Amino acid sequence: MDLMHHSSTFLLPTIPLHHRPSLTYALVVLNQTLPRFAPLLWKHAQLRLCADGGANRVFDEMPLLFPEEDASDVRRRYKPDVINGDMDSIRKEVLDFYRSLGTKIIDKSHDQDTTDLHKCITYIWDFAPDANKSSLCILVAGALGGRYDHEMGNLNVLYCFSSLRIVLLSDDSLIYLLPRTHHHEIHIQTSVEGPHCGLIPIGVPSRSSTTTGLQWNLNDSIPDYSFLLSLAAKL
Amino acid sequence: MDLMHHSSTFLLPTIPLHHRPSLTYALVVLNQTLPRFAPLLWKHAQLRLCADGGANRVFDEMPLLFPEEDASDVRRRYKPDVINGDMDSIRKEVLDFYRSLGTKIIDKSHDQDTTDLHKCITYIWDFAPDANKSSLCILVAGALGGRYDHEMGNLNVLYCFSSLRIVLLSDDSLIYLLPRTHHHEIHIQTSVEGPHCGLIPIGVPSRSSTTTGLQWNLNNTEMRFGGLISSSNIVVGEKVTVQSDTDLLWTISIKKL
Numbered sequence: 490m491d492l493m494h495h496s497s498t499f500l501l502p503t504i505p506l507h508h509r510p511s512l513t514y515a516l517v518v519l520n521q522t523l524p525r526f527a528p529l530l531w532k533h534a535q536l537r538l539c540a541d542g543g544a545n546r547v548f549d550e551m552p553l554l555f556p557e558e559d560a561s562d563v564r565r566r567y568k569p570d571v572i573n574g575d576m577d578s579i580r581k582e583v584l585d586f587y588r589s590l591g592t593k594i595i596d597k598s599h600d601q602d603t604t605d606l607h608k609c610i611t612y613i614w615d616f617a618p619d620a621n622k623s624s625l626c627i628l629v630a631g632a633l634g635g636r637y638d639h640e641m642g643n644l645n646v647l648y649c650f651s652s653l654r655i656v657l658l659s660d661d662s663l664i665y666l667l668p669r670t671h672h673h674e675i676h677i678q679t680s681v682e683g684p685h686c687g688l689i690p691i692g693v694p695s696r697s698s699t700t701t702g703l704q705w706n707l708n709d710s711i712p713d714y715s716f717l718l719s720l721a722a723k724l
Numbered sequence: 725m726d727l728m729h730h731s732s733t734f735l736l737p738t739i740p741l742h743h744r745p746s747l748t749y750a751l752v753v754l755n756q757t758l759p760r761f762a763p764l765l766w767k768h769a770q771l772r773l774c775a776d777g778g779a780n781r782v783f784d785e786m787p788l789l790f791p792e793e794d795a796s797d798v799r800r801r802y803k804p805d806v807i808n809g810d811m812d813s814i815r816k817e818v819l820d821f822y823r824s825l826g827t828k829i830i831d832k833s834h835d836q837d838t839t840d841l842h843k844c845i846t847y848i849w850d851f852a853p854d855a856n857k858s859s860l861c862i863l864v865a866g867a868l869g870g871r872y873d874h875e876m877g878n879l880n881v882l883y884c885f886s887s888l889r890i891v892l893l894s895d896d897s898l899i900y901l902l903p904r905t906h907h908h909e910i911h912i913q914t915s916v917e918g919p920h921c922g923l924i925p926i927g928v929p930s931r932s933s934t935t936t937g938l939q940w941n942l943n944n945t946e947m948r949f950g951g952l953i954s955s956s957n958i959v960v961g962e963k964v965t966v967q968s969d970t971d972l973l974w975t976i977s978i979k980k981l
Binding site: 641644648663 | 868869870871872873875876877894896897899920921922924925926927928929948949950951953955956957973975977
């Protein structure tokens with residue numbers, strides 16, 4: 490079974506040059522209060538999307554993270570590449586503002602079968618060349634907390650796209666899937682995350698899992714099912 | 725298969741006299757910001773527990789919900805019956821304050837195998853006479869949001885005590901288990917909850933679930949993580965029915981009034 494490496498380098502001010510694995514980041518902003526490290530995620534990402542009302546959040550709250558700067562300057566600087574979703578939350582003034590700056594607007598209001606996050610991940614999946622998919626990592630800000638059915642819908646997206654690296658983030662925690670198809674090495678960035686963590690079998694019970702490096706390790710044989718890894722964000 | 729009734733009457737200012745089912749409420753407060761309706765839950769509950777640092781929250785934040793009153797008066801009025809947990813979060817001044825008022829302090833710091841919520845539920849389970857367990861409903865404030873591993877641990881408690889009615893609450897949502905052993909009727913209190921809702925198969929995929937009363941009903945529908953789960957659904961009207969081959973999690977949004 491192949492080894493899969495994980496590391497929360499996207500929470501570091503600078504990503505080390507020879508860091509492994511070498512990943513390309515995309516950022517999706519959902520309609521919740523921006524985490525305090527949102528500008529950092531924005532900086533690391535090569536593609537920045539807002540899922541519907543996530544655009545309201547960037548418009549309203551990015552300037553608040555730079556109180557010493559002019560709000561208009563901050564808004565121009567933090568211009569999403571794409572706004573995607575069913576458009577039932579984004580304010581008209583926000584939509585017009587980003588459209589006038591050249592943001593691509595993808596109106597999926599006819600599609601009521603998938604969540605706005607699902608639409609954004611699908612867009613990134615279609616957008617990224619196949620050769621690059623394994624080195625892609627999608628960061629989702631505002632994915633936890635708020636309405637619980639939304640949070641569960643976001644969680645489900647991890648499982649629907651289990652071959653993509655997707656990290657759900659809030660101010661307090663980050664979570665991502667550890668697919669059963671691999672052994673996993675998680676390199677802890679102790680300056681920004683931990684020590685609180687968890688391994689959660691969502692969706693299917695796990696007959697057997699084994700860990701090292703935890704205060705209370707699991708000790709059985711080969712993991713059978715995909716786990717959700719939860720790490721507390723320390724910033 | 726028996727019918728099980730559910731209703732969020734604990735969110736109403738007054739619980740109707742002949743309301744069915746007739747339940748006895750217990751409240752557990754966890755270490756997160758108190759929901760704005762915490763005083764309402766406190767009023768309906770006959771037993772009030774704080775799980776460790778939940779006591780800090782009651783001490784610090786109950787007065788903030790009554791800004792026109794004297795903080796000491798509010799603190800005396802909102803005195804928990806029990807503080808239970810491993811005591812690694814509660815502040816000494818808070819512990820001393822409630823101890824001096826007669827709150828029962830249960831120090832479980834030796835027990836690192838269960839969460840503070842688990843300890844509180846166990847206490848309530850042991851405390852309640854067997855005859856009353858089916859009419860007991862445990863409300864847990866501050867159960868969602870914050871650290872994700874905590875949230876998952878809280879969720880697991882619903883499954884560990886699946887024969888007890890336990891409702892996890894935040895400012896935005898409430899969730900509880902619909903055990904597979906029953907058909908379910910959920911009576912929607914439209915003045916305080918909805919319309920956003922969901923049915924989530926946590927822990928096991930569901931081969932077949934059927935509902936009425938939702939905008940997108942299930943009809944012997946399969947649900948699983950990685951496939952379909954019922955999120956972003958909408959309640960239509962005042963009654964939802966659910967039956968399923970597995971335990972399902974029901975969630976509904978709480979109105980911001």
